[in-house]
Amino acid sequence: MADNNSVSGGESLHWQMTDRVTIVQLVVLIFLCINFLLTVTFFSKVYFYTTMRYILFAVTLLSDSLILIMSNILLILSYLHFTIQIGLCVIIYILLVLCTFITPVTLTAMTLERYVAICMPLRHGELCSTRITINCIVIIHSLSSLPCVIILSIFFASAPQSLYTQHTICSMGMFVFLQWQNNVKLAVYQFYFLILTITIIFSYGEIMKVAKAASGEDKKSTWKGLRTVVLHGFQLLLCLIQLWCPFIENAVLQINLKLFIDVRYFNYIMFNLAPRCLSPLIYGLRDDKFFDALKCNTSFGFHCVKNNVQISIV
Template sequence: MSGLIMALVQVLVGIFLYVNCLMIFTFLNKAVFREDTRYILFAQTLFVDSALMVLTDMLMILSLYQYRIHMIPCIIMFVTAFTICTPLTLVAMCLERYVAICMPLRHADISTSRTRFLGLLIIWGISSVVPLFTLVAYLSVVPPGSLFSYDVCSVELMLGQEWQAQIRVTILQLLFLLMIIIIVFTYIKIMTAARAASSDNKKSTNKSLRTVILHAFQLFLCIMQFLSPYIEMVFLKIDVSVYGHLRYADFVIFIIAPRCLSPLIYGLRDEKFFHALKHHAFFNKLSLTMSLIISCGDGLPLKTKCY
């Protein structure tokens, strides 16, 4: 049964990565997207979510088969800044919508290349706080020789001491409390602007309001992702089989699901990006078909079948 569930999870991961790669390709091939703050932040979420998905999927597979790996690669996978980067980027997206709706005349002056660079620097800097603490705390409690040992890589291994888990959770709670406050603030401001907007601008304002709500839901799922390992550790002591099923459920609900919302919000709901995405998807299929036709026409060996 676990093998079937794992196969289904891998299908979901494959679909997710394919869609994300197609969207990243669309972003890179359109200069208008590379110069817009909201699309730059969106592209960052695509890249970060794809990298995080690959890492967490590898860890889940290794943990399922109890495969022992060297501790240094295990530590590197756990101290990555990718885990916090997506929630912070969601907050930055909400702030960008707040500026665009509530301060439209200043939006062009605020949304500059210098501001974008500073914003991305702040996002990655804050994202490194929790991984840096996890690394320092782990190195402070383990013997130096254990760094060159082999073990099953899991979050329980990195949070062996109770104080490590408690401090990590406290930092995450403070961080996410701050992010929730910012999102609620932007929601209230955009909702106020929506009520005061004219009929011409009301549609755009309401769409931005729905976008903020979706980002808030994403943030909630991301928060649950960080809390789920502590719940899993409790079930690990009670029943190993329940623990295994719980890990699958947490992976799908709190890791795959919130990261599927970003392509939905900006890839399908955004008309400009959706049209560009359809164009590249159709163009790639057409190019592949034409290359096969040309290859067949150039005289491939008789054994080769062209469909």
């Protein structure tokens, strides 16, 4: 009887995992299609790829798309119990960690762009030019690569040479051997969390002051910018909570395997997939110019004439 219950429980868990993996495939496919449409729209007009906020938006789209693809591949490999060489896993880890930090750092840069546009409108053209944007992207990628360099340096210093040729199921937790390594990793994540959160709060407070003092059309535009900052803040919060997920999952794993699987699935949906669907909402739907261009691309040209007139007036 005990064996039958064990087999039944194992089969139930297997079918539950199959359903979850299938749902993730559908969600990832939908988001990748949306991101593809938004990327095509971005390159459809010169105004978009010469304006700072849209360029940074495109950076988040590419970063989010890469995270969706890479994390989904790891999910499928883990589900199939497929092992790969640890050297290849290191490469995947580098890409994932880099993109994981690119999104929140870029969101913070986008918030600062809104701060400059609303609080320093006379200097917006100077501080948010195309040249400054390129420099900003270089800084974003440099800052995003630092955690990866620190974590991998610790890993390379402590891992034996024979480890790189071994085959295993690729997991982000495999790069931490000792507790002090885990502490260093957590300290780096918390430092980024603190700095980015302070930047968001500062921008929100300054824009709030301008919003209260503004009037008429300026007030309407300012409050719209304030709502954008709030959405950035919420999206940033979800992205930063994702940085804490490995530590929560490791603690849960010590308690119960089934609970660990449930928590890991919830974290993946809530803090990995969900933040990636907010970018299309913030700039794909709420931004009038971008939404007009998006309708033009998705309506086979039926709305292009009208929207082009609207865009030229603005």
